[in-house]
Amino acid sequence: MNAPAAPAWSSRREIPPARVETGVGAVEVHVRGGVVAGGAPPGAQFALYRMRPTEVVVHRPDGRRDRARVPDTGAGTLRRLLLAGAAVALLSLIVERTLRT
Amino acid sequence: MNNDPVETVRDTLAGTVGRIPSIATAEAVVGPVREENGRIAIPLASVAAGFGLGLGAGHEGGDAADGDDAPAARGSGGGGGGGGGAKARPVAVVELTENELQVHQVVDSTRIAVASLALAGWCVFWITRTIRAFRRR
Numbered sequence: 739m740n741a742p743a744a745p746a747w748s749s750r751r752e753i754p755p756a757r758v759e760t761g762v763g764a765v766e767v768h769v770r771g772g773v774v775a776g777g778a779p780p781g782a783q784f785a786l787y788r789m790r791p792t793e794v795v796v797h798r799p800d801g802r803r804d805r806a807r808v809p810d811t812g813a814g815t816l817r818r819l820l821l822a823g824a825a826v827a828l829l830s831l832i833v834e835r836t837l838r839t
Numbered sequence: 840m841n842n843d844p845v846e847t848v849r850d851t852l853a854g855t856v857g858r859i860p861s862i863a864t865a866e867a868v869v870g871p872v873r874e875e876n877g878r879i880a881i882p883l884a885s886v887a888a889g890f891g892l893g894l895g896a897g898h899e900g901g902d903a904a905d906g907d908d909a910p911a912a913r914g915s916g917g918g919g920g921g922g923g924g925a926k927a928r929p930v931a932v933v934e935l936t937e938n939e940l941q942v943h944q945v946v947d948s949t950r951i952a953v954a955s956l957a958l959a960g961w962c963v964f965w966i967t968r969t970i971r972a973f974r975r976r
Binding site (some may be wrong): 748750753754755756758760761762765767768769773775777780781782783784785786787788789790791794796804805806807808809810811812815816819822823826827829830833834837838 | 849852853856857859860863864865866867868869872874879881883884885886887888889890891892893894895919930931933935936937939940941942944946947950951954955958961962965966968969972973976
């Protein structure tokens, strides 16, 4: 039985930017994320990836270069909500403990 | 040429999953470019995907090299499973003109509303718990 050459664990954090040619210049989209792949012989394999755009750079034909950051307000708000929840739970536990002693 | 169907399926699926890292490029976050009245719109998305599989095969009674007539009396089998999922969420739209570059963010208000409600419930639970502890005292 020939076992396939399953790759060992590998990950890649550096993802080259995407390039789109438009009428007003080339648009470069920088991303943040990574790819993880791995496997174990004889027949197990997996692959995961996640990417998010972070910055847009436009290379104009006249040499100008415009940059803009891609905001992620939704994720920021969710992060703040999570922190607020953790803070409320921690404060409640501290108050409860103080009352008991 | 491999005639074992289990191995054929395994090789095909393993090849498909193995190719994923090479196709996971930044192009996946960029949507189709639309141009209208001198304005160019490029949608951007956050993407995530995961795939996995496990396959195996075996022969009953051990090694086939035990004897010449032994394999005919033995059974063999194989099986496996796999799964995967992918998610894409719009995060922004790039608006491009001759002189201007603007990035309009796309906020998922439903997600934030649900998270806010969950936080409200969480806070009510902890505050009620603290008040009860205070009353017991």
